[in-house]
Amino acid sequence: MExxxxxxxxxxxxxxxxxxxxxxxxxxxxxxxxLVVCAILTTALTGxxxxxVYYTMFQGAFGTERKTWFTLRDLSIxxxxxxxxxxxxxxxxxxxxxxxxxxxxxxxAAACMICLEDKIPDPVIVLLMxxxxxxxxxxxxxxxxxxxxxxxxxxxxxxxxxxxxATQLVAFFIIKWEVxxxxxxxxxxxxDSHVGWLVDPMGNKFLLSIIVAAVITVIMYIYLKYTxxxxxxxxxxxxxxxxxxxxxxxxxxxxxxxxxxxxxxxVVGLLLVGSVNHTLTTTIVGGQGxxxxxxxxxxxxxxxxxxxxxxLIIFLDRGASAIATSFxxxxxxxxxxxxxxxxxxxxxxxxxxxxxxxxxxxxxATVNTAKAEAKENSTEKIxxxxxxxxxxxxxx
Amino acid sequence: MEDKKIAxxxxxxxxxxxxxxxxxxxxxxxxxxxxxxxxxxxxSGKTTLMNMLAGLYFPDEGQIVINGQEAIIANPRDSFxxxxxxxxxxxxxxxxxxxxxxxxxxxxxxxxxxxxxxKIVEICDxxxxxxxxDKKIYDMSVSEKQTVEIVKVLYRNASILILDEPTxxxxxxxxxxxxxxxxxxxxxxxxxxxxxxxxxxxxxxSDKVAVLRKGKYIGTLITKETTIQEMTDMMVGESIxxxxxxxxxxxxxxxxxxxxxxxxxxxxxxKLDDVSxxxxxxxxxxxxxxxxxxxxxxLEAIAGLQKTCDGSSITYIGDDGSxxxxxxxxxxxxxxxxxxxxxxxxxxxxxxLVGNMDIVNNMMLRSYRNKGIPGFVERKEPRKLAEDVVNxxxxxxxxITTPVRRLSGGNVQKVLVGREIASAPKVLLTAYAVRGLxxxxxxxxxxxxxxxxxxxxxxxxxxxxLDVLLALSDRILVMCGGKVSGIIDGRTADKxxxxxxxxxxxxxx
Numbered sequence: 028m029e030x031x032x033x034x035x036x037x038x039x040x041x042x043x044x045x046x047x048x049x050x051x052x053x054x055x056x057x058x059x060x061x062l063v064v065c066a067i068l069t070t071a072l073t074g075x076x077x078x079x080v081y082y083t084m085f086q087g088a089f090g091t092e093r094k095t096w097f098t099l100r101d102l103s104i105x106x107x108x109x110x111x112x113x114x115x116x117x118x119x120x121x122x123x124x125x126x127x128x129x130x131x132x133x134x135x136a137a138a139c140m141i142c143l144e145d146k147i148p149d150p151v152i153v154l155l156m157x158x159x160x161x162x163x164x165x166x167x168x169x170x171x172x173x174x175x176x177x178x179x180x181x182x183x184x185x186x187x188x189x190x191x192x193a194t195q196l197v198a199f200f201i202i203k204w205e206v207x208x209x210x211x212x213x214x215x216x217x218x219d220s221h222v223g224w225l226v227d228p229m230g231n232k233f234l235l236s237i238i239v240a241a242v243i244t245v246i247m248y249i250y251l252k253y254t255x256x257x258x259x260x261x262x263x264x265x266x267x268x269x270x271x272x273x274x275x276x277x278x279x280x281x282x283x284x285x286x287x288x289x290x291x292x293x294v295v296g297l298l299l300v301g302s303v304n305h306t307l308t309t310t311i312v313g314g315q316g317x318x319x320x321x322x323x324x325x326x327x328x329x330x331x332x333x334x335x336x337x338x339l340i341i342f343l344d345r346g347a348s349a350i351a352t353s354f355x356x357x358x359x360x361x362x363x364x365x366x367x368x369x370x371x372x373x374x375x376x377x378x379x380x381x382x383x384x385x386x387x388x389x390x391x392a393t394v395n396t397a398k399a400e401a402k403e404n405s406t407e408k409i410x411x412x413x414x415x416x417x418x419x420x421x422x423x
Numbered sequence: 424m425e426d427k428k429i430a431x432x433x434x435x436x437x438x439x440x441x442x443x444x445x446x447x448x449x450x451x452x453x454x455x456x457x458x459x460x461x462x463x464x465x466x467s468g469k470t471t472l473m474n475m476l477a478g479l480y481f482p483d484e485g486q487i488v489i490n491g492q493e494a495i496i497a498n499p500r501d502s503f504x505x506x507x508x509x510x511x512x513x514x515x516x517x518x519x520x521x522x523x524x525x526x527x528x529x530x531x532x533x534x535x536x537x538x539x540x541x542k543i544v545e546i547c548d549x550x551x552x553x554x555x556x557d558k559k560i561y562d563m564s565v566s567e568k569q570t571v572e573i574v575k576v577l578y579r580n581a582s583i584l585i586l587d588e589p590t591x592x593x594x595x596x597x598x599x600x601x602x603x604x605x606x607x608x609x610x611x612x613x614x615x616x617x618x619x620x621x622x623x624x625x626x627x628x629s630d631k632v633a634v635l636r637k638g639k640y641i642g643t644l645i646t647k648e649t650t651i652q653e654m655t656d657m658m659v660g661e662s663i664x665x666x667x668x669x670x671x672x673x674x675x676x677x678x679x680x681x682x683x684x685x686x687x688x689x690x691x692x693x694k695l696d697d698v699s700x701x702x703x704x705x706x707x708x709x710x711x712x713x714x715x716x717x718x719x720x721x722l723e724a725i726a727g728l729q730k731t732c733d734g735s736s737i738t739y740i741g742d743d744g745s746x747x748x749x750x751x752x753x754x755x756x757x758x759x760x761x762x763x764x765x766x767x768x769x770x771x772x773x774x775x776l777v778g779n780m781d782i783v784n785n786m787m788l789r790s791y792r793n794k795g796i797p798g799f800v801e802r803k804e805p806r807k808l809a810e811d812v813v814n815x816x817x818x819x820x821x822x823i824t825t826p827v828r829r830l831s832g833g834n835v836q837k838v839l840v841g842r843e844i845a846s847a848p849k850v851l852l853t854a855y856a857v858r859g860l861x862x863x864x865x866x867x868x869x870x871x872x873x874x875x876x877x878x879x880x881x882x883x884x885x886x887x888x889l890d891v892l893l894a895l896s897d898r899i900l901v902m903c904g905g906k907v908s909g910i911i912d913g914r915t916a917d918k919x920x921x922x923x924x925x926x927x928x929x930x931x932x
Contacts, residue, residue: 258784258791258800265777271728272766272774273788274755 050379057375061368068367073356080350080364087349088342098345100233100303103240104295106337108312108319110240110247110330111291114284115168116320117251117328119264120175124186126316127193128167128289130309132296134197135163137307140216140223140300141204152223156301164293165286167193172285176278182285190316197309215305225301236298243291248330260284292316325373343368427454429491430583430614431476431507436485438471445471448485449640451633453583458605458615460629460646462622462658468638469618470512473585477509478502489583508576509585514568516560523556526575539578546577550607553600565690566597573604583614590624602628621713622651623926634658655889655922667869667894669913670877673705675897677740678850678881679725684750685732686720686905694720696905702850702881707872709896709913710885713925717905718885719769722852725883726766727754739850758789765848767840769855769885775839778828782809782820785827786842812841816867833864844871851875854885869895889918901925 066077088098108125115122139156171185206214217223228234251257259280263270270277299311318340325339326332347361431453438446446468453459461469474480476487478499487494489505496502502509516525527539543556554570563571569589576584586605590598605615605628619625625632626646634641634657641657679702686695695717702708710718723729725737727749737750739762749757757764768774776785786805787794795801809823816837820830827835840856853872857865872895876882886892892899896913901924908924 254799255791256798258787261780261784262777262788265779266773268770268774269777269788272726272754272768274753274758274792276753276755 053375053379054372057371058368061371064371065364065367068363072360073354075354080354083349083353084342084346084364087347087353088345090349094345096231096233098341099237101345102334102338102341103236104298104303105315105319105322105341106240106333107236107243107295107298108292108315109322109326109333109337110243111288111295112319113247113288113323113328113330113333114251114257114260115288116323117264118260118281118284120172120281120285121183122168122171122186122285122288123183123317123320124168124171124189124289125292125319126312126314127186127190128164128292129296129299129312129316130190130193130197131167131289132160132164132293133300133307133311134193134200134296135159135293136223136297136300137204137213137216138200141213144217144220144222149222153225153301156223156297160293160297160300161290162293164296165290168285168289168292169282172282175285176281194309197307201307201309213307216300216307217305223301224305225298227302232302235302239294239298243294244330244334251328251330256280256283321369321373325376339372340369427456429453430455430489432488433472433476434486434488436472436475436482436487438468438475438480438483444638446475446482446635447638449635449638451640451643453614453616454631455582455614456609456612457630458609458617458628460625460632461616461618461635462625462632462654463635467635467658469635470587471638472635473509473587473616473618476502476507476583476585478507503579503581506580506582507585508579508581508583510569510572510576510587510589512587514572516568516571518561519559521557521559522554522563522571522574525560525571526556526578530579543574543578546574550577550604550611552604565692566600569601577608582612583616584608585616585618587618589617590619590621598624621926622654622922625654626651651922651926652919655918667866667891668873669895669897670873672703672897673877673879675703675706677701678704680736680738680740681725682736682738684721684724684735684737686717686724686729686735687732688720694905695724698902698905698907700900700907700910702883703898704849704881705876705879706897707876707882707884707895707913709892709899710883710902711889711892711899711921711925712902712908716902716925718902719854720905721902722766722768722854722883722885724750725850726764726768726852727752727757763846763848763850765843765846765851767836767843767851767853767856771835771839772828776827776835779826781824781826782813782818782838783823785838786812786845788842789846808842808845812838812845816841836868837864840868840871844875848875848880850881850883852883855887856884857886857888857891865891889921893918893921903927 062081065080069075069077069080087094089095108129111128112122112125136156136159139152139159143152143155167189168186171180171182171189174180174185175182201213202211204213205211225235228238251260259270259275262273262275263277263280267277270280300307304311319337322333322337322340325336343365347365348358350356350361350364351358429452433449433451435448435450436446437444437448449468449472451472461473463469471480475482476496478496478501481497487496489507494501494505496505496507517528520528523536523540523543526543527536540556543554546552547554552570552574554567554574558567560568560571573584573586589601602624605617609615609630617629629646632644632646632649632654634644634654636658644654644657681701682699684695684698685693688694698717698721700708710721712718720729724731724735731737731750735750736748739747739749741747741762747760747762749760749762752760754764754766766775772778777788783802783805786808787800787802790805791800794804806823812818813820813823818830818834818837818841820834827838830838836856840853843851843853851872856872857868869891872882872884884892884896886895893913893916898910899913899916899921900910901908901921903925908927911920911924
């Protein structure tokens with residue numbers, strides 16, 4: 028029959044907020060499915076036992092005390108960048124220039140160390156490093172921010188482009204300062220004098236960035252939730268019109284918040300040069316400026332949840348490289364596993380926010396559309412329940 | 424007209440969005456060689472109904488019959504296949520492409536630009552369009568863009584044309600041109616549906632008028648045999664006995680003096696044209712007008728959210744008779760001068776509230792600056808206020824920490840009005856304060872406005888329901904096309920007179 032009812036195969040409906048246990052449940056299911064898919068893939072491609080692979084992953088991240096410290100240090104750096112980006116994101120300012128802002132801070136810190144090594148006392152240099160790197164990061168964010176505030180330019184493009192400028196600038200200075208000449212590298216800065224090396228609390232060189240990250244997590248939570256600035260950021264993120272209506276100076280808040288974002292990125296640059304690496308390379312940030320975007324989004328801008336999401340990313344990252352070495356498979360394989368797990372975790376957000384209603388046969392379809400009316404209509408109430416149950420199954 | 428063939432027949436079509444019943448069992452016939460005007464108040468479901476023909480929505484229930492056969496329109500492509508073309512209120516064109524490129528965009532087969540161009544020129548000649556096929560969209564005026572949209576539809580051999588408020592953005596001369604084209608199409612046997620709010624245009628152009636009210640089909644009138652009065656009555660429905668109290672103005676004194684206020688929108692349209700009037704304390708000033716006649720810009724200009732042209736003046740007159748010029752000042756500056764304005768904007772969630780925030784956070788939107796420890800927000804008072812508003816105005820909500828976007832329209836409005844009134848304003852500006860509210864909530868809002876009036880507040884009430892405006896306002900300012908069409912006394916005003924003022928400047932025939 029040509030005239031047969033031809034409905035779209037399924038349609039998607041936005042759902043009300045799920046109760047916490049349900050949304051957590053969906054996430055857990057997603058992770059389990061991801062692990063199963065990875066397991067199948069592992070066995071199919073390499074013939075290895077998937078449980079061994081997962082065990083190795085865990086070992087890679089937390090196998091030894093040293094490995095755990097490394098994991099925590101990486102976690103703290105990623106977390107810090109994510110925290111830095113969060114205020115901007117919450118304001119709906121898509122700052123994807125974290126990479127460049129960190130590099131700017133790192134460059135400023137390195138410049139202080141290299142140029143002033145023998146000239147002024149160490150504490151002054153450290154102080155200068157702190158100030159200049161914060162300013163450098165903020166400045167790198169200030170340029171796109173002011174463009175957005177004044178001319179309403181697209182911040183996604185401008186922050187991204189600033190990344191490349193920062194990379195090239197760092198490349199230029201590395202050649203200028205290279206040690207030894209012709210190597211194209213800087214090497215350990217102030218290796219002998221340790222000028223400008225930040226303190227290692229309790230002699231542990233990993234601890235400083237961890238402490239800074241912990242402190243800033245708490246401060247950021249308070250800043251976003253309990254301060255007037257945080258409130259303004261949230262209003263502006265909700266609607267620019269509403270912000271204007273409330274008398275918020277939109278341009279001012281954009282510049283202030285984005286500069287704060289950049290300044291925190293600058294702090295990360297300082298930590299990378301002054302504490303973690305003691306050197307400067309163009310790849311010192313290693314794409315974490317972009318990974319942080321994902322961390323921040325996954326946590327829905329909640330600083331405490333961000334600890335978990337950045338832990339997840341770092342765990343996968345370190346675990347994956349452990350697989351690569353101990354199973355002798357190539358790096359791409361471990362990247363595949365990380366990719367699959369992330370795909371499921373991010374993908375399940377869709378099912379938390381939306382409900383998919385599949386096409387029923389036509390009799391049921393009408394019941395389904397009448398669902399809302401059925402509340403007043405008692406005869407259809409029973410059928411309605413039946414379809415509701417089916418829907419639940421469909422989602423799974 | 425009996426010999427006319429039915430082009431499209433809608434049978435018991437219903438569509439629901441969540442809790443909103445946009446269309447409920449609408450049955451409507453559209454004939455070839457006829458222009459049908461679709462009439463109804465805002466939110467009566469005109470656009471939704473037409474979008475179902477255009478394939479943007481799929482009806483929940485009911486049938487669409489085209490040329491005697493049931494048609495399933497699941498997407499815009501199906502819609503084209505059946506010869507239906509819709510020109511939307513907001514144009515859907517690609518700015519950087521030329522007219523020709525836009526017109527052939529999305530069609531299957533080879534991009535035969537040359538042949539396409541020839542065909543476009545042919546269509547333009549046939550119906551008398553004025554269009555340069557090689558002009559880029561971004562170089563075009565609004566009316567030219569509309570022409571591209573119409574030609575696009577004709578290029579796809581549409582025999583059923585739907586135009587959603589086509590004249591809203593056009594100058595009178597452009598409207599005349601458009602109408603001539605539409606008449607030619609009608610003579611060519613095409614079925615045309617035009618959605619509009621402007622009754623005199625309906626009279627001038629259409630053969631028949633179909634009226635929708637609150638998603639329901641009310642009836643069809645033959646344009647020649649009806650009057651504007653009859654159409655309005657059908658549109659608004661029987662006037663429910665709204666027992667709206669109207670206390671006498673309390674010691675009215677000039678509070679705000681608006682003089683020569685003009686506003687030009689970003690795309691160069693004159694939204695307000697030399698508007699002058701007074702707002703008095705202890706009085707409700709109603710503002711009537713067809714939607715989009717400058718009411719929004721007027722309130723926003725007074726509230727300091729709208730750029731005004733040079734020469735505009737808005738003067739605030741204090742209790743002691745002191746005068747302050749406040750035109751061009753942002754809301755913050757005005758409030759720092761000690762002038763307390765409250766403003767209930769038309770776009771509740773887009774301007775008055777933040778949808779993702781809970782009621783408490785929304786309560787402090789306009790007052791968060793001055794309270795609490797410097798730097799930190801203070802939520803104790805807003806929480807108390809939120810509780811009060813929820814209790815006193817019977818807001819239906821799971822709690823005061825529920826994001827406001829999850830409340831229904833009426834409850835959102837109560838939250839907004841509650842907050843604005845709580846700030847003890849001197850001037851209360853409201854735009855469509857009862858839109859989407861049921862009778863009881865509406866009456867509650869009227870009551871609140873009257874209480875404010877009794878306190879000596881200068882209340883401005885922009886409304887769409889004439890009965891309400893006539894029952895509530897002390898004076899009514901009628902706007903038409905961005906100009907003041909007349910200011911009349913609310914107690915002696917006649918609905919007919921207001922209707923005429925709304926559609927024609929000065930109200931003369």
